[in-house]
Amino acid sequence: MRDPIDALRDQRLPASWFARDASIVARELIGCALVHRQRAGIIVETEAYGGPEDLASHARFGPTARTSVMFGPGGISYVYLCYGLHQLFNVVTGVEGEGQAVLIRAIAPHLGLPVDSTIGRGPGKVSTALALDRRHDRRDLARGALFIASAQTPPAVSTGPRIGVAFAGAWAERPLRFWWRDHPSVSGQRAQSGSRGPVAAARTVSTRRSR
DNA sequence: GCCTGGATTATC
DNA sequence: ATAATCCAGGCA
Numbered sequence: 001m002r003d004p005i006d007a008l009r010d011q012r013l014p015a016s017w018f019a020r021d022a023s024i025v026a027r028e029l030i031g032c033a034l035v036h037r038q039r040a041g042i043i044v045e046t047e048a049y050g051g052p053e054d055l056a057s058h059a060r061f062g063p064t065a066r067t068s069v070m071f072g073p074g075g076i077s078y079v080y081l082c083y084g085l086h087q088l089f090n091v092v093t094g095v096e097g098e099g100q101a102v103l104i105r106a107i108a109p110h111l112g113l114p115v116d117s118t119i120g121r122g123p124g125k126v127s128t129a130l131a132l133d134r135r136h137d138r139r140d141l142a143r144g145a146l147f148i149a150s151a152q153t154p155p156a157v158s159t160g161p162r163i164g165v166a167f168a169g170a171w172a173e174r175p176l177r178f179w180w181r182d183h184p185s186v187s188g189q190r191a192q193s194g195s196r197g198p199v200a201a202a203r204t205v206s207t208r209r210s211r
Numbered sequence: 212g213c214c215t216g217g218a219t220t221a222t223c
Numbered sequence: 224a225t226a227a228t229c230c231a232g233g234c235a
Contacts, residue, residue, distance in 0.1 A: 047218070056218070058231095066231060084229035086219050103218060124219050164218050213235085223225075 004111055008035050011149035015142045018074030022048035022093040022100035025074075027159075027178045029091075031151030034107055036130040041107025041120050043148075044180040045187055047162045049090070051099035056168035059099035069138050071099045077146065079127070079137040086124030087133045091141065091148070105163070105177070108185040122187045156181040163187075 013032070018025055026048035033040045049057040058080070063071045069078050070092055078090040078101050090101040107120035113129055120129040127133060132146070141147045159175040166172050179186045 049218075058218080061232065064232070080218090081228095081230070083217060083219050083227080085227065088218060090218085105218085122220070162218075167217080213233105215231105215233090217229105217231095220227090221225100222227105 005035065005038055005040065008033050008040060008111075008149040009147070012142070012147045013075075013150055015073060015075035015140075017150075018091060018093050018141075019095050020074070020093060022050055022102050023176060025091070025093040026102040026176065027157055028151075029102060029104070029148070030157050030178055030180050031153065031155045033110055033149040033151075034089075034104060034126070034130065035111075035145075035147050035149060036132055036136075037112075037145045039112035039130050040110045040149075041113060041126070041129060042110050043104055043106075044108050044183045044185045045104075045106035046178050047103045047105055048093075048176040048178075049101050049103060050176075051094075054168075055171040056162060056165035057099070057101075059101075063099070067099070070101050071097055074100075075141050077136055077139040077141060079132060079134050081134060082124070087127040088123045089127050089130075089132050089136070106179070106185050106187045108183065117184045121185050155183075 026046040029043050029046050032043050051059045058067045059070050073096050074093045076092045082088045090103045092101050094100040104126050105123045107126050109115050109119050120126050139146050157178050158181045160177050161173050162177045
């Protein structure tokens with residue numbers, strides 16, 4: 001039987017797919033597969049981060065040694081150390097000079113991962129599950145063992161405010177977080193207990209997508 | 212150079 | 224509620 005990773009490789013998204021607004025890419029990434037070597041997870045939660053105008057984005061300081069990759073063309077990885085402990089995986093979006101990226105906040109185990117609903121739930125754990133770290137910063141997702149494959153079937157997607165960006169004032173309230181509605185692998189910040197999950201404040205959005 | 216504070220997670 | 228842990232970015 002054919003290697004399922006090879007099948008995903010045939011669905012690899014090209015740089016042009018990422019050359020759109022972060023909020024569009026973030027929404028359409030739900031249901032896609034994030035692949036690293038022999039491991040893959042289905043993306044179930046993302047957040048869009050805009051350019052310098054977005055006060056929650058690393059791009060708010062303009063291009064720096066760390067964030068200059070965000071100001072390059074879409075389709076390149078941006079991995080950074082958060083709180084001195086966790087590696088957060090992003091994909092640059094838009095075109096040269098814009099400074100946008102999408103954070104992958106959660107994946108569901110797909111290939112080469114233990115079937116455990118807590119694996120890959122939370123942005124730090126996405127990197128742990130797929131063995132990603134800062135060495136994977138600035139990789140071209142159009143080539144190599146690290147890439148994203150298109151979604152097989154478009155899931156129902158909900159939106160809400162981004163998590164952990166309260167410092168950004170009004171920008172913290174914008175609905176730039178996207179997740180697979182009712183999916184058990186969505187992080188929901190601190191577990192999804194009771195009825196107070198993200199669904200409460202959520203709004204289901206169109207599942208239309210270009211093809 | 213020094214100081215502050217995180218796009219988090221696990222545990223108390 | 225809070226510790227862990229370190230470096231980017233602002234300011235002197």
